[in-house]
Amino acid sequence: MSETGSLYADLSRYYDQFCADIDYVSQCNFANRAFLLFVDSPTRNYLDLACGTGQHMQQMQAHGYTTTGLDNSAAMLAQAAVRCPTATLQLCDLAEFTQESSFDLITCFLYSIHYSHPTSALQQTLQRAWTALKPGGLLLFNAVDARGIRNDEGVSTTLPDEEANLHFQSAWHYRGDGDVLDLHLRIARQSATDLQQWHDHHTMTALTFPQLQHMLAQCGFVVEMLEHDYSVLRPWDGYSHNVIVAACKPAGANAS
Numbered sequence: 001m002s003e004t005g006s007l008y009a010d011l012s013r014y015y016d017q018f019c020a021d022i023d024y025v026s027q028c029n030f031a032n033r034a035f036l037l038f039v040d041s042p043t044r045n046y047l048d049l050a051c052g053t054g055q056h057m058q059q060m061q062a063h064g065y066t067t068t069g070l071d072n073s074a075a076m077l078a079q080a081a082v083r084c085p086t087a088t089l090q091l092c093d094l095a096e097f098t099q100e101s102s103f104d105l106i107t108c109f110l111y112s113i114h115y116s117h118p119t120s121a122l123q124q125t126l127q128r129a130w131t132a133l134k135p136g137g138l139l140l141f142n143a144v145d146a147r148g149i150r151n152d153e154g155v156s157t158t159l160p161d162e163e164a165n166l167h168f169q170s171a172w173h174y175r176g177d178g179d180v181l182d183l184h185l186r187i188a189r190q191s192a193t194d195l196q197q198w199h200d201h202h203t204m205t206a207l208t209f210p211q212l213q214h215m216l217a218q219c220g221f222v223v224e225m226l227e228h229d230y231s232v233l234r235p236w237d238g239y240s241h242n243v244i245v246a247a248c249k250p251a252g253a254n255a256s
């Protein structure tokens with residue numbers, strides 16, 4: 001198993017600083033609301049896919065969930081272990097986890113489901129999530145429709161560090177057809193005497209929402225597409241190219 005680039009390996013200690021603008025509290029309040037709406041279970045066993053440094057697990061623990069985090073970066077999981085010492089952590093690819101009927105809720109945020117590449121791996125990830133959910137459980141993740149990806153400069157952040165300025169730029173590029181979605185991460189660390197630069201390239205999976213809905217239905221999920229707005233839980237308007245997907249495993253479903 002290979003790690004997914006320098007940001008998630010040797011730069012993992014900076015990850016939380018680059019994500020300082022991400023509202024993990026709102027995302028997890030939303031996840032808890034969705035859980036209460038869609039799931040009828042006395043237990044709260046929770047798995048976060050591509051958990052990174054464990055920010056969602058930390059918030060979900062505060063909501064009373066027992067947490068497991070999965071990631072294919074040992075360095076990111078090392079950060080998660082410090083943040084969430086009681087969490088179970090699993091070093092594993094998204095398409096390879098093998099739990100059965102274990103979780104009431106599975107999430108995958110920050111578009112990380114798209115890291116399953118190619119499309120067959122993404123289908124495998126969704127199938128693994130289906131198997132890992134208890135009947136009646138919920139898979140919640142955000143996704144982007146390939147037809148709405150803008151090839152622009154992306155998101156850029158500059159952070160003062162103790163001895164240097166850190167500059168972080170993240171941009172998607174989609175060629176217009178096929179399932180390859182390129183993610184370019186550029187990181188620079190400028191001190192008084194030195195400039196260090198890194199460039200990560202990740203190949204992610206591009207797909208349309210109808211393709212995604214079809215893949216989820218093939219697993220057996222009942223799917224609700226929701227607006228990509230963590231402040232309010234409401235149905236997708238059918239137009240925007242970002243959604244939050246709530247995929248329910250019906251209560252009567254077999255685990256396999």
Ligand SMILES: C[S@@+](CC[C@H](N)C(=O)[O-])C[C@H]1O[C@@H](n2cnc3c(N)ncnc32)[C@H](O)[C@@H]1O
Pocket residue numbers: 004008019049050051052053055070071072073076092093094095108109110112115116
């Ligand atoms: C953008 S970060 C998101 C981390 C976390 N979910 C958050 O919102 O802060 C993506 C994470 O996915 C992990 N990742 C990328 N590809 C993966 C794969 N194929 N299997 C498991 N984890 C993967 C990376 O190591 C990284 O921790």
